[in-house]
Amino acid sequence: MALEHAILVSLLEQPGSGYELAHRFDRSIGRFWTATHQQIYRVLGRMGADGWITAEQVDQRGRPDKRRWSVTDPGRAVLTDWLREEVQPEAVRHELAVKVRGAAFTDRAGQVALLVEVARYRADHEAVLARYLAGERRDFPGTVPADDRAALQHVVLRGGIAYERMVLAWLDDVLATLRGLDH
Amino acid sequence: MALEHAILVSLLEQPGSGYELAHRFDRSIGRFWTATHQQIYRVLGRMGADGWITAEQVDQRGRPDKRRWSVTDPGRAVLTDWLREEVQPEAVRHELAVKVRGAAFTDRAGQVALLVEVARYRADHEAVLARYLAGERRDFPGTVPADDRAALQHVVLRGGIAYERMVLAWLDDVLATLRGLDH
DNA sequence: TCCTGCTATGCAACGAGTTGCACAGCAAGG
DNA sequence: CCTTGCTGTGCAACTCGTTGCATAGCAGGA
Numbered sequence: 001m002a003l004e005h006a007i008l009v010s011l012l013e014q015p016g017s018g019y020e021l022a023h024r025f026d027r028s029i030g031r032f033w034t035a036t037h038q039q040i041y042r043v044l045g046r047m048g049a050d051g052w053i054t055a056e057q058v059d060q061r062g063r064p065d066k067r068r069w070s071v072t073d074p075g076r077a078v079l080t081d082w083l084r085e086e087v088q089p090e091a092v093r094h095e096l097a098v099k100v101r102g103a104a105f106t107d108r109a110g111q112v113a114l115l116v117e118v119a120r121y122r123a124d125h126e127a128v129l130a131r132y133l134a135g136e137r138r139d140f141p142g143t144v145p146a147d148d149r150a151a152l153q154h155v156v157l158r159g160g161i162a163y164e165r166m167v168l169a170w171l172d173d174v175l176a177t178l179r180g181l182d183h
Numbered sequence: 184m185a186l187e188h189a190i191l192v193s194l195l196e197q198p199g200s201g202y203e204l205a206h207r208f209d210r211s212i213g214r215f216w217t218a219t220h221q222q223i224y225r226v227l228g229r230m231g232a233d234g235w236i237t238a239e240q241v242d243q244r245g246r247p248d249k250r251r252w253s254v255t256d257p258g259r260a261v262l263t264d265w266l267r268e269e270v271q272p273e274a275v276r277h278e279l280a281v282k283v284r285g286a287a288f289t290d291r292a293g294q295v296a297l298l299v300e301v302a303r304y305r306a307d308h309e310a311v312l313a314r315y316l317a318g319e320r321r322d323f324p325g326t327v328p329a330d331d332r333a334a335l336q337h338v339v340l341r342g343g344i345a346y347e348r349m350v351l352a353w354l355d356d357v358l359a360t361l362r363g364l365d366h
Numbered sequence: 367t368c369c370t371g372c373t374a375t376g377c378a379a380c381g382a383g384t385t386g387c388a389c390a391g392c393a394a395g396g
Numbered sequence: 397c398c399t400t401g402c403t404g405t406g407c408a409a410c411t412c413g414t415t416g417c418a419t420a421g422c423a424g425g426a
Contacts, residue, residue, distance in 0.1 A: 002278055003412085009285040019374050032280035039413060041376060066374060080289045084296050087279050087304045091383090095185055096270050097215035097339045102192045104332040106263045113267050121270045148364045149287040155360040156280045159353045166349040170342045177338040181331045186382085202404050222383060224406060249404060274413090369426085377418080384411075393402080 003043050004052070006033040008071055008079045011053060013149070015070035018044050031128075031160050044069060052078055096121065100174055103181075115178045122171040129164035132157060186226050187235070189216040191254055191262045194236060196332070198253035201227050214311075214343050227252060235261055279304065283357055286364075298361045305354040312347035315340060 010016075010024055021044075022037035035043075047053045052075030055067040071079075096118070103111050136157055145151035193199075193207055204227075205220035218226075230236045235258030238250040254262075279301070286294050319340055328334035 002276075002281065005285065006281045009281055009288070012288045013284070017374075018376095032275055032277040034274050034276070036414065037374095038376075038415085042413095045376090076288065079285055080293055083282055083285055083289050083293055084300075087282065087300055089307070090277065091217050092215055093185075093217070094215040094273065097342060098185065098189045098192055099266055099270065100335050100339050101196070102188065102262055102266055104335050105192070105195045105259065106266050110263055110266050117267075117270055124272070151360055151364065152284050152287050155357055156283050158356060159277075159280060162349050162353050166345050170345050173341060174338055177334055181334065200404070201406095219384070220404090221385085221406075228406095367426100370424090372423080373421090375419085378416090380413100380415080382411100382413075384409100386407105386409085388405100388407080390404085391402105393400100395400085396398090 002082070003033070003035055003039065004047060005079060005082050006035070007040070007043060007047065008052065008075055011069055011071050012076070012079070015068050017058075017066040017068055019066065021069075031132075032156065047075070051075070096174075100178075103178065111178060111181060115175065118171060118174055118178065122168065122175070125164055125167050125171065129161065129168065132161045132164060136161065185265070186216070186218055186222065187230060188262060188265050189218070190223070190226060190230065191235065191258055194252055194254050195259070195262070198251050200241075200249040200251055202249065204252075215339065230258070234258070279357075283361075286361065294361060294364060298358060301354060301357055301361065305351065305358070308347055308350050308354065312344065312351065315344045315347060319344065 006025075007021065010021060010028075014024075016024070018037065018041045021040050022035070025033070025035045025040065044053070048055060048069070051072060053069045053071055055069050058066050058068050099114060103114050106114075136154075140150065140154045140157070145154060189208075190204065193204060193211075197207075199207070201220065201224045205218070205223050208216070208218050208223065227236065231238060231252070234255060236252045236254055238252050241249050241251050282297060286297050289297075319337075323333065323337045323340070328337060
């Protein structure tokens, strides 16, 4: 379990409310660690009780007050310790791979339906790649990184870009294979 | 939720016991859908109660009896229906990406420790790739697939191979970035 | 004016998945 | 002979994550 750690990193990069965190998880960090707002609020409460983070009340005109969370020294120590732990093997859950193998056990119409669905899925990933590339142009225009933080954020983004490119190429392979099945 | 469906596909490819399924999930299917044996037994029980699969008692000399599960017609229909559903976006949980961004908030010693850990992690993925390539040479030696099932299994395996190659290249990028941090 | 949507926080219930443990017999090696 | 390891099944407790729902004020468009 590491939602806590993803939140610590996100709050160190920029303090913010639960609501803001939920949105960041939809955009930046969330590409590598997803979470819903309900889960984030619950974990924030626990982390606050454990003293890893503290909240500061921020009054806002015309909007509900928010609680801006930031990381405490004990919270920072928790993160440092976690960084030294072994990286766990990822728990892979690739639904599409299961469906592709399952396509051997359905009829021709089912295979065609899957083909259409794969094409739609491919378009989604193409959009994600375009978003990553736009983000890269915006946030990392130069060749030399501004500082350590930027260099590390950039290499993670490059990982996302490489992943999406690999997925697109594989989906083309899948589409060609589905088209080439006996019929 | 789709462990049920992964089990249906695996049992259609080859009927077997819970124990055998757990091992397949460690090897073949498990590269794309992980599960522990406890979870598999529980889900097999539910699927049996729902009539998706049936068990046949197999007596074995010198070993505990086992229950060989196979898919029923209703189970096959469940799989067919599921194949027609939308592919859900994957819930990404990439611990290493979080750690890499977190490396901006630790000291030099912590960054070096992470570098060592990334190198170890890279060796694991190199071993996985070698296993995939060996499996490909063994199971798909020819250029023309034997049948639909083989063609689909092969394209999924090619996806695993492409994924591992992408990961290795990205890890090299990460290692270079960690080495190049200010110090 | 009314409806939709955004900011902002949170509870309750459920389902999925992990961890720890238990039992039982056989095979193989030190 | 004893220990380790494999085959085989399963329960119980717990944590993690999702889904549905609730509240509340303001902004903006039809």
